[in-house]
Amino acid sequence: MNYLTRRLVTFPLVMLGVSVLVFISIRLVPGDAITAMLGTEAGLLTPAQRASLETYFGMDQSWFTQYWQWLGGALHGNLGISVTYGKPVLEVILRVFPLTLELALLSMIVALAVGLPAGIYAATHAEKPSDLIVRIVAMIGQSTPSFVVALLAIYALSVWFGILPAMGSFTPLWQDPLQNLAQMILPALTLGFAFAAAVTRISRSAMLDILSDDYVRTARAKGVPARKVIWHHALPNALIPVVTVSGVEFGYLLGGAVIVEQVFALPGLGRTVLDAILQRDYPLVQGSVLFIALNFMIVNLLVDLAYAALDPRIRLGGN
Amino acid sequence: MVRHFGKHLVSALAVATALGLTGMAMPAAAATLKMAWSQDATGLDPHKQTAFSSIRLLELVYEPLLRTDSELNLAPAIASSWEFSEDGKTLTFKLDPNAKFSNGDKVMPSDVKASFERILDEATSAAARSNFLSIESIDTPDDETVVFNLSQPDVPLLTAMSSINAAIVPESAIEAGTIGTEAIGSGPFTLKSWDPNSKEVLEANPEWAGGTVGVDGIDISVLPDETAILASLRTGQVDFALINDPLVATLVPNNPNLTLNREPVLSYHVLQLNADEGAMKELKVRQAISCAIDRQDVLDAALLGEGKVTGPLTMPAYATDPSELFCYTQDLDKAKELMKEAGYENGFSAKVIAATGEPPTAASEAQVIQSELAEIGIKLDIEMMELNVYVDRWLKGDFDMAVALNGGRTDPYTMYNRYWTKDGNLAHVAHYGDDTLDTLMQEGRVETDPAKRKAIFAEFSKHITEMSPWIWLYTGYSYTASSDKVQGFTADPTGSLFGLSAVTVGE
Numbered sequence: 001m002n003y004l005t006r007r008l009v010t011f012p013l014v015m016l017g018v019s020v021l022v023f024i025s026i027r028l029v030p031g032d033a034i035t036a037m038l039g040t041e042a043g044l045l046t047p048a049q050r051a052s053l054e055t056y057f058g059m060d061q062s063w064f065t066q067y068w069q070w071l072g073g074a075l076h077g078n079l080g081i082s083v084t085y086g087k088p089v090l091e092v093i094l095r096v097f098p099l100t101l102e103l104a105l106l107s108m109i110v111a112l113a114v115g116l117p118a119g120i121y122a123a124t125h126a127e128k129p130s131d132l133i134v135r136i137v138a139m140i141g142q143s144t145p146s147f148v149v150a151l152l153a154i155y156a157l158s159v160w161f162g163i164l165p166a167m168g169s170f171t172p173l174w175q176d177p178l179q180n181l182a183q184m185i186l187p188a189l190t191l192g193f194a195f196a197a198a199v200t201r202i203s204r205s206a207m208l209d210i211l212s213d214d215y216v217r218t219a220r221a222k223g224v225p226a227r228k229v230i231w232h233h234a235l236p237n238a239l240i241p242v243v244t245v246s247g248v249e250f251g252y253l254l255g256g257a258v259i260v261e262q263v264f265a266l267p268g269l270g271r272t273v274l275d276a277i278l279q280r281d282y283p284l285v286q287g288s289v290l291f292i293a294l295n296f297m298i299v300n301l302l303v304d305l306a307y308a309a310l311d312p313r314i315r316l317g318g319n
Numbered sequence: 320m321v322r323h324f325g326k327h328l329v330s331a332l333a334v335a336t337a338l339g340l341t342g343m344a345m346p347a348a349a350a351t352l353k354m355a356w357s358q359d360a361t362g363l364d365p366h367k368q369t370a371f372s373s374i375r376l377l378e379l380v381y382e383p384l385l386r387t388d389s390e391l392n393l394a395p396a397i398a399s400s401w402e403f404s405e406d407g408k409t410l411t412f413k414l415d416p417n418a419k420f421s422n423g424d425k426v427m428p429s430d431v432k433a434s435f436e437r438i439l440d441e442a443t444s445a446a447a448r449s450n451f452l453s454i455e456s457i458d459t460p461d462d463e464t465v466v467f468n469l470s471q472p473d474v475p476l477l478t479a480m481s482s483i484n485a486a487i488v489p490e491s492a493i494e495a496g497t498i499g500t501e502a503i504g505s506g507p508f509t510l511k512s513w514d515p516n517s518k519e520v521l522e523a524n525p526e527w528a529g530g531t532v533g534v535d536g537i538d539i540s541v542l543p544d545e546t547a548i549l550a551s552l553r554t555g556q557v558d559f560a561l562i563n564d565p566l567v568a569t570l571v572p573n574n575p576n577l578t579l580n581r582e583p584v585l586s587y588h589v590l591q592l593n594a595d596e597g598a599m600k601e602l603k604v605r606q607a608i609s610c611a612i613d614r615q616d617v618l619d620a621a622l623l624g625e626g627k628v629t630g631p632l633t634m635p636a637y638a639t640d641p642s643e644l645f646c647y648t649q650d651l652d653k654a655k656e657l658m659k660e661a662g663y664e665n666g667f668s669a670k671v672i673a674a675t676g677e678p679p680t681a682a683s684e685a686q687v688i689q690s691e692l693a694e695i696g697i698k699l700d701i702e703m704m705e706l707n708v709y710v711d712r713w714l715k716g717d718f719d720m721a722v723a724l725n726g727g728r729t730d731p732y733t734m735y736n737r738y739w740t741k742d743g744n745l746a747h748v749a750h751y752g753d754d755t756l757d758t759l760m761q762e763g764r765v766e767t768d769p770a771k772r773k774a775i776f777a778e779f780s781k782h783i784t785e786m787s788p789w790i791w792l793y794t795g796y797s798y799t800a801s802s803d804k805v806q807g808f809t810a811d812p813t814g815s816l817f818g819l820s821a822v823t824v825g826e
Binding site: 029030031032035036037038039040041042043044045046048049050052053084085086151154155157158159162163164166167169170262263264265267271272275278279280 | 368444445446514544546713745
């Protein structure tokens with residue numbers, strides 16, 4: 001078996017583990033879909049009324065039976081019906097996911113476009129005042145919570161300029177790209193800010209390491225121009241830790257940046273999962289967490305494959 | 320115009336292209352109200368949804384037989400008139416012959432009958448079922464008359480029937496099982512689309528028998544962060560918004576083009592005691608707690624004074640002057656004396672539960688109460704928890720004390736029978752009951768003379784505040800904020816947004 005197949009084989013096992021964990025943990029939280037829907041009025045239900053609601057939500061079965069039925073459905077691509085939306089879970093997830101994917105991609109573009117040049121610049125100007133400034137900005141970027149940045153951005157735009165991205169009624173990219181970008185650019189910058197800071201720091205230190213390596217010194221000694229040394233010799237190797245960091249961060253963003261989606265009122269995956277948990281919408285929680293886990297595994301796999309592409313010395317799996 | 324310009328300025332900047340400016344020539348949708356709220360409805364079945372957020376949406380789409388006006392008097396909705404028989408055991412409604420569902424069908428007595436039968440069917444799990452148990456049978460003698468035959472006189476039945484939880488839905492939809500997935504009502508608006516936790520689109524219902532709707536429709540955005548709602552109001556992206564957080568509401572008047580509507584509500588903030596266990600079994604300890612708490616002080620500190628001190632009955636028609644009630648003026652000496660008499664002069668420890676963010680002021684309320692009770696030696700530990708967990712604990716009656724925001728009703732019996740009658744569904748949560756309360760509630764239920772009813776419930780207020788199973792604190796306000804473009808909104812003490820049917824939007 002080659003590396004790729006072996007990795008792919010582990011996917012279902014991990015998913016199974018995740019599904020069991022989620023299944024149990026969401027049920028361990030006190031409260032159920034009935035109290036979530038009726039609130040304190042749930043106390044007014046007669047035993048017969050409660051029983052009929054429990055049958056409706058499938059809560060009258062043992063956990064094992066519930067899991068078994070859910071698993072059977074999931075194997076056929078049926079993740080169940082969301083209680084709040086009254087629609088198949090997969091349909092709900094696929095409707096909200098494009099937004100989250102777009103947000104994550106835009107944030108990564110921002111992060112790489114800003115972070116990589118900044119990191120290389122800082123490394124090649126190490127210990128000069130300009131390096132210090134880049135490092136301080138990166139430090140601020142990494143340590144400021146994204147919701148603070150988000151609220152500051154909203155405040156500045158609405159109070160000083162009297163404008164705001166249209167919130168609450170999201171326009172998909174394919175309907176009106178301009179409108180869509182207008183809505184996405186602020187959240188993407190907000191998330192990209194911290195992401196770029198991480199990329200800057202990691203690319204600076206990776207670059208510094210590599211610039212002191214023997215082969216770089218050799219290249220320099222041979223009279224290769226400084227620009228070429230950096231971009232052709234050092235950069236590909238310096239990219240490896242950057243890819244790692246970006247992969248982890250990107251995988252995290254695919255799970256939905258809950259707070260930023262909340263502040264900017266974007267109906268993405270993060271908010272959907274949060275609402276599902278608060279509503280005790282078990283099928284939706286299970287389905288979306290599984291979906292997020294799958295995304296994470298795919299991204300990790302891609303990161304590993306990217307290592308091999310970037311550095312021929314890394315051979316995956318070995319023969 | 321500012322609104323459209325703003326949006327497109329952003330896109331123009333964002334993509335740095337002139338395209339955004341040409342896109343400005345969007346037609347102005349003059350008569351659509353743009354609205355925002357932070358909590359979305361959780362479902363469409365009017366008989367099952369009890370959350371404020373759901374009811375506010377459903378009230379625009381469905382109609383009950385009766386409605387309450389802004390003074391909380393009963394007013395016609397689907398029914399144009401109603402009448403109790405001499406013995407109070409038959410209730411006859413005449414339906415408005417013009418009432419129509421949004422699918423064009425006339426509202427028939429059979430629809431009324433089917434709706435109430437659905438509510439009474441235990442398998443439906445209708446939340447308001449317990450309010451309608453006196454209904455024995457329903458007759459439909461002709462095309463405009465519905466007769467309810469009751470097992471006993473039941474005056475509060477009328478107010479229960481004015482709730483959206485008693486909405487009239489089409490018999491055909493009940494049979495088809497589509498209630499909850501499609502919204503067909505006879506109200507001022509029809510629900511065109513619903514994207515949970517994102518947006519709703521409502522259109523004016525041309526078939527509505529209640530009059531002409533002032534706008535073409537309402538676009539509702541769900542903006543979970545209330546400061547973002549304020550920002551949207553400021554920038555003109557939203558014309559009308561519902562605001563829950565008093566802190567955000569108090570910022571609205573700072574903006575010249577915005578108006579804050581503040582309406583006292585029926586729901587009340589209360590400190591609930593567990594009189595079944597420990598020190599609080601003692602009447603004197605409960606009374607000491609009542610005397611130790613400065614209600615106005617809690618209101619000022621926790622809610623910025625946004626509200627007013629209340630007794631148990633919050634509806635204007637039945638409310639009594641709080642100063643006449645037991646220990647409504649703080650009296651620490653009396654409180655300490657009572658603690659001593661009860662044998663707790665060294666105080667005791669207790670835990671108080673509160674839900675995070677529901678109401679937004681729950682934590683600060685608990686803290687002020689904690690510091691006030693410390694003065695008479697009661698050491699309070701505050702347990703904050705997520706709303707669902709809180710509701711779960713609360714429904715089990717599993718607490719020493721609970722900071723709660725309870726919903727109000729327009730009728731005292733409907734509001735309190737669940738807690739203060741011995742077989743009330745939530746009697747175990749109330750943790751207290753006595754014969755006087757039980758008798759007064761039953762007398763109030765069957766009394767048809769309004770003046771006598773008022774006297775009965777005044778007695779109820781007096782007795783229960785003296786027994787102090789709960790310490791009633793205050794009622795707050797419901798807030799709506801609107802821009803100058805919006806005219807004609809009347810707020811409602813039930814928090815209903817039905818007033819939106821009369822609103823017009825100018826340029």
